[in-house]
Amino acid sequence: EVQLVESGGGLVKPGGSLRLSCAASGFTFINAWMSWVRQAPGKGLEWVGRFKGKTDGGTIDYAAPVKGRFTISRDDSKNTLYLQVNSLKTEDTAVYYCTASITISRVVISGGALDIWGQGTVVTVSS
Amino acid sequence: DIVMTQSPDSLAVSLGERATINCKSSQSVLYSSNNKNYLAWYQQKPEQPPKLLIYWASTRESGVPDRFSGSGSGTDFTLTISSLQAEDVAVYYCQQYYDPPHTFGPGTKVDIK
Numbered sequence: 001e002v003q004l005v006e007s008g009g010g011l012v013k014p015g016g017s018l019r020l021s022c023a024a025s026g027f028t029f030i031n032a033w034m035s036w037v038r039q040a041p042g043k044g045l046e047w048v049g050r051f052k053g054k055t056d057g058g059t060i061d062y063a064a065p066v067k068g069r070f071t072i073s074r075d076d077s078k079n080t081l082y083l084q085v086n087s088l089k090t091e092d093t094a095v096y097y098c099t100a101s102i103t104i105s106r107v108v109i110s111g112g113a114l115d116i117w118g119q120g121t122v123v124t125v126s127s
Numbered sequence: 128d129i130v131m132t133q134s135p136d137s138l139a140v141s142l143g144e145r146a147t148i149n150c151k152s153s154q155s156v157l158y159s160s161n162n163k164n165y166l167a168w169y170q171q172k173p174e175q176p177p178k179l180l181i182y183w184a185s186t187r188e189s190g191v192p193d194r195f196s197g198s199g200s201g202t203d204f205t206l207t208i209s210s211l212q213a214e215d216v217a218v219y220y221c222q223q224y225y226d227p228p229h230t231f232g233p234g235t236k237v238d239i240k
Contacts, residue, residue, distance in 0.1 A: 035229075037177075045169075045177065045220055045231040061227035064128070097176055112224040113167035113182035120176055 002026035002116055004098045009121030016088050020121055022081040022098030027116070029079040031055050033101040033108055036072060036083050038094035039120075048072075048096070051081065055106045066092075088125045095120040129153050129223050133232035139240040146208040148235045150221035155201045158225065165225035168197055168206045171234075172217045180219075181206065213239060 008020040022034070031053035038046050049062040051072045060072055071084040081098055099114040109115070130153040140146045156165045164184035169177040179188045181197035184204055194209045208215055216239060221232040 044218075044234045045171075045222075047222070047227075047229045047231060050227065050229070063228040110167070110179070110182035110186075110188075111163060111165060112229070113179055113222070114169070114177075115179050115182075115188070117176040117178065 002102070004100060004116055004118035006096065006098045006118045006121035009096065009123045011124045011126065012088055013127055014088060014090060014125055016125070017084070017086045018088070018123060020083040020085065020096055020098075020123070022083075022118060024079045024081065024098075024100065027100065027102045029074075030076040031103040031106050031108075033112060034072075034074060034081045035099045035101070035114060036070075036081075037097045037099055037114065037117075038092075038123075039097070040091070040094045043094075046094070048083070050112075053103065053108075055103075056108070085123065088123075090125050093123060093125045095122050128228055129156065129226060129230055131221055131223055131230050131232035133219075133221060133235050135235060136233070137236040137238065139238045140208075140211045141240045142213065143210050144240075146211050146215070146237055148206045148219050148221075148237070150199075150204040150206070150232050152202045152204075152223050152225075156223045156225035157201050164200055164204070165223055166197075166199070166204050167222045167224060168195075169220045169222065170215075170217045171220065177220065208237070211237070211239070 035050040036048040100116040168181040171177040
């Protein structure tokens with residue numbers, strides 16, 4: 001079964017840090033393009049960033065509001081994606097979703113649309 | 128950044144009737160080298176993560192009912208639900224994945240009239 005399971009969310013004070021994890025199963029992780037998307041309470045979806053798969057160069061892109069504070073990394077040996085979130089602000093409060101764009105024969109089927117979504121992990125930034 | 132807009136913000140449609148959602152991008156998301164539009168549609172039901180419905184602007188994801196269809200090219204796109212069912216009540220988002228950041232539209236809420 002194709003699955004993404006996030007963990008690591010919680011309550012943190014402004015200026016604090018967290019590391020979110022996303023455990024993947026059921027697909028070829030090493031070639032998948034992995035992304036983080038967040039959703040503030042009662043709001044729409046916001047793209048956070050993407051880490052391309054190994055066969056596509058493994059490049060990383062970030063949204064402007066998080067660039068320099070958030071870092072996406074991956075451990076292909078553990079089929080796990082990470083999001084290190086530093087210098088947290090109250091406006092970072094959101095559900096953080098891990099997503100995947102999966103491949104067949106090393107080709108991203110959808111070209112980068114977000115095929116698979118986890119259930120999300122909640123990050124609350126408050127004093 | 129590419130800005131995505133959607134209209135309407137919300138709509139209410141009778142069961143079995145057609146629902147149409149529009150999405151517009153601030154610049155073209157058509158990649159000339161492969162003639163593909165880097166535009167996706169997602170459905171989010173209450174208390175659930177989003178689900179991919181359509182990619183390449185018009186390709187239905189596996190398992191998505193054929194009452195959902197996507198159309199358009201360049202900067203103007205449409206998601207159509209041909210015959211609204213009760214289980215289609217949700218918020219629908221478009222997203223461009225042509226150029227990072229891969230921005231989403233603000234969403235359109237679909238309800239039953």
